[in-house]
Amino acid sequence: MRVGNEDFQSIWIDGADPHVIKVIDQRMLPFSFRIKELRSVDDVYEAIDNMTVRGAPLIGAAAAFGIYLATLEMTAATNVRDHLQNAARYLISCRPTAVNLSWAVNYSIGKLSEDMSPGSLQEQALKNAVEICETEKEYCRQIGVNGLKVIEDLREKKKGETLNILTHCNAGWLATIDYGTVTAPVYLAHDKGIPVHVWVDETRPRNQGARLTAWELSQYGVPHTLITDNSGGHLMQKKMVDVVFTGSDRTTATGDVANKIGTYLKALAAKDNEIPFYSLFPSTTFDFSIRNGAEEIKIEERDPEEVIFVTGSDGVEIRQVRICPEETKALNHAFDITPARLISGLITERGICRAEENEIKKMFQNKFK
Ligand code: MRU
Numbered sequence: 327m328r329v330g331n332e333d334f335q336s337i338w339i340d341g342a343d344p345h346v347i348k349v350i351d352q353r354m355l356p357f358s359f360r361i362k363e364l365r366s367v368d369d370v371y372e373a374i375d376n377m378t379v380r381g382a383p384l385i386g387a388a389a390a391f392g393i394y395l396a397t398l399e400m401t402a403a404t405n406v407r408d409h410l411q412n413a414a415r416y417l418i419s420c421r422p423t424a425v426n427l428s429w430a431v432n433y434s435i436g437k438l439s440e441d442m443s444p445g446s447l448q449e450q451a452l453k454n455a456v457e458i459c460e461t462e463k464e465y466c467r468q469i470g471v472n473g474l475k476v477i478e479d480l481r482e483k484k485k486g487e488t489l490n491i492l493t494h495c496n497a498g499w500l501a502t503i504d505y506g507t508v509t510a511p512v513y514l515a516h517d518k519g520i521p522v523h524v525w526v527d528e529t530r531p532r533n534q535g536a537r538l539t540a541w542e543l544s545q546y547g548v549p550h551t552l553i554t555d556n557s558g559g560h561l562m563q564k565k566m567v568d569v570v571f572t573g574s575d576r577t578t579a580t581g582d583v584a585n586k587i588g589t590y591l592k593a594l595a596a597k598d599n600e601i602p603f604y605s606l607f608p609s610t611t612f613d614f615s616i617r618n619g620a621e622e623i624k625i626e627e628r629d630p631e632e633v634i635f636v637t638g639s640d641g642v643e644i645r646q647v648r649i650c651p652e653e654t655k656a657l658n659h660a661f662d663i664t665p666a667r668l669i670s671g672l673i674t675e676r677g678i679c680r681a682e683e684n685e686i687k688k689m690f691q692n693k694f695k
Contacts, residue, residue: 327545329359339452348362352538353377355537356541367396367416369395370417381501382611384503385426386426393410400447437450437453461610465674466506470514474511489569491524492525492592494592495588497607506542507606512524512548524539527592528552530588530633531658558570570596570602571604578616578617581686593668602671604670614690628658633657
């Protein structure tokens with residue numbers, strides 16, 4: 327996507343030095359646009375852990391580049407099998423909820439063999455990471471085409487009036503490699519001259535909505551309004567929301583969706599107000615091995631400091647301020663589960679289906695084991 331006069335992806339290999347992976351430092355946006363270099367497995371781990379890079383497809387791609395960097399870290403004395411398995415375990419352990427992370431690492435490792443020469447291992451690992459990026463991009467492009475149909479249908483019902491889409495967190499191009507999942511159809515609609523407006527949930531505690539989704543939409547010129555996380559239900563009652571679009575970090579074989587904490591509340595409010603609620607994600611976000619999201623998906627618990635302090639800019643520097651008494655404790659569950667029964671449809675690269683096991687099976691037959 328364009329930033330100023332330049333096209334960017336959220337991750338890429340340095341054209342001048344193939345030992346360096348470059349990413350946009352998402353902790354700094356929208357206050358400062360900074361590019362960070364990743365040169366080792368540790369760098370990749372740290373970038374995923376501290377959320378320099380975040381969003382399910384992007385952390386998968388970053389980890390695949392991590393496996394590539396692991397192949398560059400080998401010497402003649404290295405036990406290839408142990409080295410790669412250790413790197414894989416280490417990277418997968420970084421964040422537990424988004425399945426794309428383990429999927430991408432396992433995919434990459436599966437294409438490497440200890441019999442390969444160091445040069446072939448490096449070449450293959452790089453090929454894997456680039457292939458994952460290209461595939462995710464294409465999937466998001468297709469999600470855009472499929473999601474646009476939903477927007478066009480709803481717009482017809484509104485007789486051309488502006489369509490109000492509510493979103494939570496950031497499922498934009500920053501979270502994927504390009505286009506985004508939620509944002510892909512929004513950008514297409516905007517390009518086609520369909521009047522769309524996005525309600526952007528701020529998404530406490532890390533404010534991915536306020537900082538990242540609002541920034542992306544501003545860059546693209548899509549009308550949007552920032553709202554507090556608690557506003558959605560009220561706006562829905564007031565008929566100010568036509569549809570809810572959110573992403574996913576892990577979707578079960580039965581259509582339960584793990585996504586950023588707060589997504590579940592939006593789905594409940596949407597159901598109560600008979601407003602369609604869609605989850606948009608690439609098939610790499612499916613975890614067909616599980617059937618019950620609430621029981622089987624591990625929810626990441628992050629540092630309570632993220633709740634206790636808010637980060638912002640005073641126009642000069644990026645600063646953190648405390649928002650509660652010093653002795654107050656905080657709890658920081660990073661994701662929640664939206665049960666399939668609250669979801670109107672799943673929008674993937676293959677099309678739109680109901681959040682039901684049979685429908686999912688039909689659409690993804692060759693992916694079910
Ligand atoms: O904690 P984050 O910022 O990595 O959480 C991201 C989300 O919850 C996104 O909605 C999800 O990864 C989908 S991105 C297409």
